[in-house]
Amino acid sequence: MKNNIEITTNETLGETIHKKVLSNGLEVYICVRPGFTKKIGMFGTKYGSINNDFIDISNGKRVTMPDGIAHFLEHKLFEKEGENSLDLFSKEGISSNAYTSFDHTVYFFETIDKFKKGLEMLIELVKTPYFTVENVKKEQGIIGQEISMYEDDPNFNVYFNALRAMYINHPIRIDIAGTIESISKIDKDILYTCYNTFYNSNNMFIVIVGDVDVSDTISIIEDKLKLYEQNIKSEKVMKFGVVEPTNILQKKIEKDMGLFMPQLSIGYKLLPTKKNEIIKREVISDLISEMYFSKSSKFYETEYNKGAVSDDIDFVYEGTTDFSHIIISTMSSKLDIIQADIFKFIEELKSNEIDIKLFENTKRRKIGENIVESENSNNSYRRIIDSILNESKLYYDLEILSNITVEDIKDFLNTLEYSKAVISIVK
Amino acid sequence: MENIYKVNDSKFKSIYISYNFTFETKKDEVSKNVITSLILSKGCNKYNTSKAIEEYLSSLYGTNFDINMEKIGDLYNIEFRLECVNKEFLPNKEDVLKPAIDFLYEIIYNPKVDNNKFDTIIFEREKSFILDKINKRKDEKLKYAVLKTEELLCEKEPFGTYIYGDINNAENVKLDDIYEMYTNLIEKSAITIIVSGNLNGYDNIHQYIDKVFEKKSNKVVLDKKSINVSEKNRTFLEDIKEVKEKIQTNQAVITLGMRVENLEDNDFYALNVYNSILGGTPSSKLFQNVREKESLAYTAKSRYYRFKGIFVIYAGIEEINYEKAKTVILEQIEDMKNCNISESELNSSKQSLISDLLEWKDSKISLAKLAYTNAVSGMSITIEELIDNMKKIQLEDVARVAKKVKIELIYLLGGENSEK
Numbered sequence: 001m002k003n004n005i006e007i008t009t010n011e012t013l014g015e016t017i018h019k020k021v022l023s024n025g026l027e028v029y030i031c032v033r034p035g036f037t038k039k040i041g042m043f044g045t046k047y048g049s050i051n052n053d054f055i056d057i058s059n060g061k062r063v064t065m066p067d068g069i070a071h072f073l074e075h076k077l078f079e080k081e082g083e084n085s086l087d088l089f090s091k092e093g094i095s096s097n098a099y100t101s102f103d104h105t106v107y108f109f110e111t112i113d114k115f116k117k118g119l120e121m122l123i124e125l126v127k128t129p130y131f132t133v134e135n136v137k138k139e140q141g142i143i144g145q146e147i148s149m150y151e152d153d154p155n156f157n158v159y160f161n162a163l164r165a166m167y168i169n170h171p172i173r174i175d176i177a178g179t180i181e182s183i184s185k186i187d188k189d190i191l192y193t194c195y196n197t198f199y200n201s202n203n204m205f206i207v208i209v210g211d212v213d214v215s216d217t218i219s220i221i222e223d224k225l226k227l228y229e230q231n232i233k234s235e236k237v238m239k240f241g242v243v244e245p246t247n248i249l250q251k252k253i254e255k256d257m258g259l260f261m262p263q264l265s266i267g268y269k270l271l272p273t274k275k276n277e278i279i280k281r282e283v284i285s286d287l288i289s290e291m292y293f294s295k296s297s298k299f300y301e302t303e304y305n306k307g308a309v310s311d312d313i314d315f316v317y318e319g320t321t322d323f324s325h326i327i328i329s330t331m332s333s334k335l336d337i338i339q340a341d342i343f344k345f346i347e348e349l350k351s352n353e354i355d356i357k358l359f360e361n362t363k364r365r366k367i368g369e370n371i372v373e374s375e376n377s378n379n380s381y382r383r384i385i386d387s388i389l390n391e392s393k394l395y396y397d398l399e400i401l402s403n404i405t406v407e408d409i410k411d412f413l414n415t416l417e418y419s420k421a422v423i424s425i426v427k
Numbered sequence: 428m429e430n431i432y433k434v435n436d437s438k439f440k441s442i443y444i445s446y447n448f449t450f451e452t453k454k455d456e457v458s459k460n461v462i463t464s465l466i467l468s469k470g471c472n473k474y475n476t477s478k479a480i481e482e483y484l485s486s487l488y489g490t491n492f493d494i495n496m497e498k499i500g501d502l503y504n505i506e507f508r509l510e511c512v513n514k515e516f517l518p519n520k521e522d523v524l525k526p527a528i529d530f531l532y533e534i535i536y537n538p539k540v541d542n543n544k545f546d547t548i549i550f551e552r553e554k555s556f557i558l559d560k561i562n563k564r565k566d567e568k569l570k571y572a573v574l575k576t577e578e579l580l581c582e583k584e585p586f587g588t589y590i591y592g593d594i595n596n597a598e599n600v601k602l603d604d605i606y607e608m609y610t611n612l613i614e615k616s617a618i619t620i621i622v623s624g625n626l627n628g629y630d631n632i633h634q635y636i637d638k639v640f641e642k643k644s645n646k647v648v649l650d651k652k653s654i655n656v657s658e659k660n661r662t663f664l665e666d667i668k669e670v671k672e673k674i675q676t677n678q679a680v681i682t683l684g685m686r687v688e689n690l691e692d693n694d695f696y697a698l699n700v701y702n703s704i705l706g707g708t709p710s711s712k713l714f715q716n717v718r719e720k721e722s723l724a725y726t727a728k729s730r731y732y733r734f735k736g737i738f739v740i741y742a743g744i745e746e747i748n749y750e751k752a753k754t755v756i757l758e759q760i761e762d763m764k765n766c767n768i769s770e771s772e773l774n775s776s777k778q779s780l781i782s783d784l785l786e787w788k789d790s791k792i793s794l795a796k797l798a799y800t801n802a803v804s805g806m807s808i809t810i811e812e813l814i815d816n817m818k819k820i821q822l823e824d825v826a827r828v829a830k831k832v833k834i835e836l837i838y839l840l841g842g843e844n845s846e847k
Contacts, residue, residue, distance in 0.1 A: 093778020
């Protein structure tokens, strides 16, 4: 450790990550990638669409917020007095954007040659909220169109309906953007309550990826942050979860969208797990997807020959410490066949031995893929954010991949129970 | 072979190999081309099923292989592409590049053919796969609206055909057509091979590719003019055509199709700047007015088609706001025409285009794409030269091309669900 900077190097990927926790609690990660021209800066908060019930930091009272407010806040933070930050970045030739997920929100910029400027603007963007009655009203129109766009998106519908069938109380069943009705209840005061509570340094992180100088970057961040420190209390956030039963809400959910090609998502609700197990489940699921459902799998070949699949079948794990599930998705004009076959196949997998040669070959594929993917800067920040949210060590996924055994795969498959499975169809 | 191009940069860890067949196509042959190349990608004599192919590629440390179809204006390109890791980064320095090149040869030149006939089961499967692809493009409304605009705008031109062809032509493809198509593909289209990425330790890769593919070299050279927009294929509409289409949806989509008249090669830079100012970035006129000022849309963008000299503008709106959105969009185009553009709009647009160009350097695939475009258009322009030319664009250049942009089509994909 040098100047309290923790350095992690990964030889295989040729990357080094520098981590420093600033005096105000903010975590800063800098991933140095020599030779690459693009530099990315991200400023995030561990606050997303599922955090609607919490203690207001300003008065210690428990509050419940309208659905979609984290996403609304993300949009509104770009608005400044008489100008829009998106426009300000764009005028500098820097591209910027943001996204809101279930459990975090991130603001980011990408630049080639204006890194210092971009980083300062990013910090200013996040640190200077400007909410007014008029600009909140204007945003309701724009987000209304964003919601309509998602309502017309079959992928989005088939996925969210699977969540809605699986979960009974958990707010993961609510659209990230909320509904036109719920966002109409948002006003500037409650936006400030959410902002003040979740956008404090203890709850936030900065991630930098690119060919940058580490100590210069830390200085830029510390100098710029000093300007705003007095604005906000920096305290640990108190969020409340819900009690989620282990059973599912409904077995099947169907929606008619006038599609030519019907879509299917099968969800298996699982018991949530400890933080350090989450990445392990992700790695295992990725291997299962490749071994048993990809185009190289026996299952895919059989279904393809029946004409029951025409595109990929994905097997994906999603989870935090308070929800956990698998989603298997595909599209097919013969949904009845593929759906029945998937359930039958999962049961077979649970009782059959795992083919060691297939397992080793798939691991080999993943090692190569990780190297190719590391050329993409987006991959570097995704891995860092994953490790922040799961409080796991950096490159833990690669460590797990090299140590994984067939027993791990088998144990995981055995957690999939038909009685906890749901079927979502959009046609 | 002279059609092999190399891009070497040691910041990468992997290598991209792109084997391209480029040819002039007729509207009714698009589906035939696609089905033929899909069949090739699904098995050959040595690796006779998809599963066998993927198993072999897994053993080459997850080498990726697929095919990609693209319209380069009125030309059609079928790309067989591979991505693999440089041996330096693999356990025991195992070389997978040469086996990958050999694999590509097997796929393209050693297909499963019996008495000049491809396998009938695979043919039927790929044909129905393509029919599904054509039918299901309506499932994604915004994308469909843009595709439909391209088609309506270029109705009589090869470019105006969907990348997988249209239903009638796809349905009429017969097994017997495939062998003929295959022969045409390998004998009559121009072949361009690009190898891009970290080529350290592969000094003789050019010779190796030569050795593997030389006997199949066909000496076909593209007419360099055919890639640049040829006036012969361009049909101009006299009046603005307004088209409305009903579909089951919540959100409606408004699009405008525009065409550049008297297009010249060196208009390329000014037209890109034009597009960026009109609807290419968040500070563009469309984003600022349609979205931020009028709150009519979440998406409001424009796109320039370099090899076709056309623009498509698109925005997702509420259907009742159609007239209003149309008025606001038309005002922005009028503003462009009257050169109602600030220095700051010009500069930020140029900046953003230059950043995009610089970013190509971070992607071996973008670098390969540039090498390919250079090869087929007979140029050898570098990223630096592209940037220099972009920097030179002034307001008067944008004003000059803005006067050549003509609106030909206004299209509305209507929301049935929004009718209450």
